[in-house]
Amino acid sequence: MRTVGPVIRRRNDDANGALIGYLPVGFPTLDESVDAAFALVENGVDVLELGLPYSDPVMDGPVIQAATQQALANGFRLADGFEAVRRVTERTDAPVLIMTYWNPVVQYGVDRFADDLAAAGGAGLITPDLIPDEGAQWIAASERTGLDRVFLAAPTSTDARLRQAVEASRGFVYAVSTMGITGARSDVDAAARTLVARLKAAGAPASCVGLGISTAAQVAEVLEYADGAIVGSALVKALADGGVDAAGALAAELARGTRAE
Amino acid sequence: MALRAQTGPYFGDFGGRFVPESLVAALDELSEAYTLAKLDPAFGAELTELGRSYTGRPSIITEVPRFAEHAGGARVILKREDLNHTGSHKINNVLGQALLTKRIGKHRVIAETGAGQHGVATATAAALFGLECTIYMGEVDTERQALNVARMRLLGADVVAVTAGSRTLKDAINEAMRDWVTNVETTNYIFGTVAGPHPFPEMVRDFQKIIGEEARQQVLDLTGALPTAVTACVGGGSNAIGIFHAFLDDVDVALYGYEAGGEGVDTERHAATITMGRPGVLHGARSYLLQDEDGQTIESHSISAGLDYPGVGPEHSWLSALGRANYRPVTDAAAMGALRLLSRTEGIIPAIESAHALAGTMELGRELGPDATILVNLSGRGDKDMDTAAKYFELYDEENPR
Numbered sequence: 001m002r003t004v005g006p007v008i009r010r011r012n013d014d015a016n017g018a019l020i021g022y023l024p025v026g027f028p029t030l031d032e033s034v035d036a037a038f039a040l041v042e043n044g045v046d047v048l049e050l051g052l053p054y055s056d057p058v059m060d061g062p063v064i065q066a067a068t069q070q071a072l073a074n075g076f077r078l079a080d081g082f083e084a085v086r087r088v089t090e091r092t093d094a095p096v097l098i099m100t101y102w103n104p105v106v107q108y109g110v111d112r113f114a115d116d117l118a119a120a121g122g123a124g125l126i127t128p129d130l131i132p133d134e135g136a137q138w139i140a141a142s143e144r145t146g147l148d149r150v151f152l153a154a155p156t157s158t159d160a161r162l163r164q165a166v167e168a169s170r171g172f173v174y175a176v177s178t179m180g181i182t183g184a185r186s187d188v189d190a191a192a193r194t195l196v197a198r199l200k201a202a203g204a205p206a207s208c209v210g211l212g213i214s215t216a217a218q219v220a221e222v223l224e225y226a227d228g229a230i231v232g233s234a235l236v237k238a239l240a241d242g243g244v245d246a247a248g249a250l251a252a253e254l255a256r257g258t259r260a261e
Numbered sequence: 262m263a264l265r266a267q268t269g270p271y272f273g274d275f276g277g278r279f280v281p282e283s284l285v286a287a288l289d290e291l292s293e294a295y296t297l298a299k300l301d302p303a304f305g306a307e308l309t310e311l312g313r314s315y316t317g318r319p320s321i322i323t324e325v326p327r328f329a330e331h332a333g334g335a336r337v338i339l340k341r342e343d344l345n346h347t348g349s350h351k352i353n354n355v356l357g358q359a360l361l362t363k364r365i366g367k368h369r370v371i372a373e374t375g376a377g378q379h380g381v382a383t384a385t386a387a388a389l390f391g392l393e394c395t396i397y398m399g400e401v402d403t404e405r406q407a408l409n410v411a412r413m414r415l416l417g418a419d420v421v422a423v424t425a426g427s428r429t430l431k432d433a434i435n436e437a438m439r440d441w442v443t444n445v446e447t448t449n450y451i452f453g454t455v456a457g458p459h460p461f462p463e464m465v466r467d468f469q470k471i472i473g474e475e476a477r478q479q480v481l482d483l484t485g486a487l488p489t490a491v492t493a494c495v496g497g498g499s500n501a502i503g504i505f506h507a508f509l510d511d512v513d514v515a516l517y518g519y520e521a522g523g524e525g526v527d528t529e530r531h532a533a534t535i536t537m538g539r540p541g542v543l544h545g546a547r548s549y550l551l552q553d554e555d556g557q558t559i560e561s562h563s564i565s566a567g568l569d570y571p572g573v574g575p576e577h578s579w580l581s582a583l584g585r586a587n588y589r590p591v592t593d594a595a596a597m598g599a600l601r602l603l604s605r606t607e608g609i610i611p612a613i614e615s616a617h618a619l620a621g622t623m624e625l626g627r628e629l630g631p632d633a634t635i636l637v638n639l640s641g642r643g644d645k646d647m648d649t650a651a652k653y654f655e656l657y658d659e660e661n662p663r
Binding site for chain 1: 277278279280281282283285286287425426431432435438439442443444445446541542543544545547550552554555556557558
């Protein structure tokens with residue numbers, strides 16, 4: 001099984017850290033989202049995060065909301081998520097995580113979802129509205145199937161909650177850089193540096209920082225202290241504005257941040 | 262255990278905290294503040310005094326015999342939450358949460374609103390306590406409830422029309438949650454109903470349960486007995502839980518919640534969540550939900566903005582699963598008929614939301630017969646709905662269109 005831990009470790013050995021790129025499945029179409037994901041990997045993205053469009057995305061800012069809403073209007077179905085994972089993993093060696101809000105997994109069946117994701121070649125799940133406290137079923141299903149599970153940690157999380165997130169996660173812990181929702185920001189919050197240090201103290205094998213990262217300089221800055229940098233809205237915007245080639249070009253630019261001196 | 266003693270985070274299989282980690286600290290802070298406030302007699306005393314001198318509590322009950330002739334001759338008694346300051350039950354909850362906001366030391370409040378009643382109540386409390394206030398309201402609702410938008414602005418609140426998704430209450434909640442995630446250091450979210458993540462379902466219920474506590478005693482004083490049945494409309498379910506709660510352990514008192522049946526539950530245009538939905542997770546809690554096979558929320562429909570919500574509070578899902586309370590749909594047409602009937606027989610213009618409970622009560626009265634006594638929560642007054650009603654019943658002069 002392709003999991004994310006070894007890739008993140010390798011990229012911290014041979015570069016400054018890992019670049020993780022997010023795109024929603026089905027935007028602008030299923031085929032183009034698969035092509036764009038492939039283009040990201042071709043241009044230096046180490047781990048893919050494919051988002052499943054959802055009707056009520058409370059953690060997402062306007063760019064990702066608009067993209068996922070369009071994917072839903074185009075008829076996105078959950079089965080398309082597994083299809084996208086299958087097609088992307090056939091074309092690349094990069095591990096593919098699914099980012100999904102929790103209700104679609106509940107309705108599909110947590111065990112069935114885990115089985116079908118593993119069968120499609122997926123690496124695991126990022127669950128933005130599932131905290132470990134409510135995650136017993138998913139923790140059991142991912143233990144059984146060997147899938148990674150990425151829980152979130154926030155600047156406001158207590159030390160006890162950070163320890164809980166570290167213990168519950170496998171692959172990495174998603175360190176939320178700032179209090180807020182997805183979307184590019186001119187400064188990646190200093191809170192991220194503190195949070196990653198606190199996660200290390202809590203025993204995290206790997207922490208990756210997301211929210212607000214959109215430039216190679218920000219990737220380089222984040223990788224000074226974190227194991228990975230997660231870019232979402234900026235890539236989605238590039239794809240929306242300039243198509244697959246533009247998304248690939250931005251990925252190549254962002255990847256320079258993993259090699260910066 | 263007595264049903265009344267049930268607390269969050271879980272009501273049976275329903276409830277919980279399905280939220281981004283970024284909100285957990287704020288929810289914990291709110292839970293702790295609420296737990297301490299409950300133990301502090303000064304908090305209860307301040308809330309009681311606000312109820313008495315600001316809201317107008319206790320609200321009266323009114324027996325409505327001319328209306329009751331259309332309800333199988335059963336005795337029908339209204340709990341008059343429509344007479345509260347700001348025009349609905351929403352103020353009960355808002356004053357409690359605004360007091361908590363002050364205790365936590367935050368200076369800004371946000372809220373979602375559907376019909377605008379919770380938004381108006383929150384803007385009112387913010388004015389009273391000197392808090393900054395932002396109200397999120399779906400764009401569709403700002404159009405059909407323009408009067409309430411003006412009221413909120415007059416009270417000093419910033420009203421944001423939400424253009425995402427279905428542009429109704431559920432999207433207003435999404436946007437309020439995004440605001441809260443971003444501004445949690447300074448901002449408290451005054452949630453309007455008994456849905457959402459713990460502690461909201463328990464806390465909002467506790468601030469609303471005074472409705473049933475008063476009404477139970479008032480009906481006993483009037484009739485010498487408990488009512489046969491208690492009825493209320495159910496959107497998120499705060500007025501319903503408010504009047505049900507005092508009766509939960511009175512096993513001989515039947516409880517009926519009336520959901521918005523829209524154009525009929527045999528169509529796709531309704532908001533009858535418990536009647537037609539199945540359990541799922543939305544807005545932080547596991548509860549009944551209108552959703553498709555993939556777990557995408559289905560857009561609800563109701564002529565009543567306040568009931569136009571595809572979810573419902575977890576305690577209602579629990580009471581339904583236990584069989585303790587019954588939930589039935591009432592169509593737009595039946596609700597509007599009941600609205601006009603109460604206006605003409607009793608001189609009381611109800612909110613369209615509350616008219617769903619009245620329509621349900623008419624049907625229930627015919628089932629139960631003339632020996633029954635039915636207590637109805639008249640949760641709000643109809644002033645805000647006059648434009649909808651005027652268009653529905655063609656009350657504007659042709660020569661003098663608006």
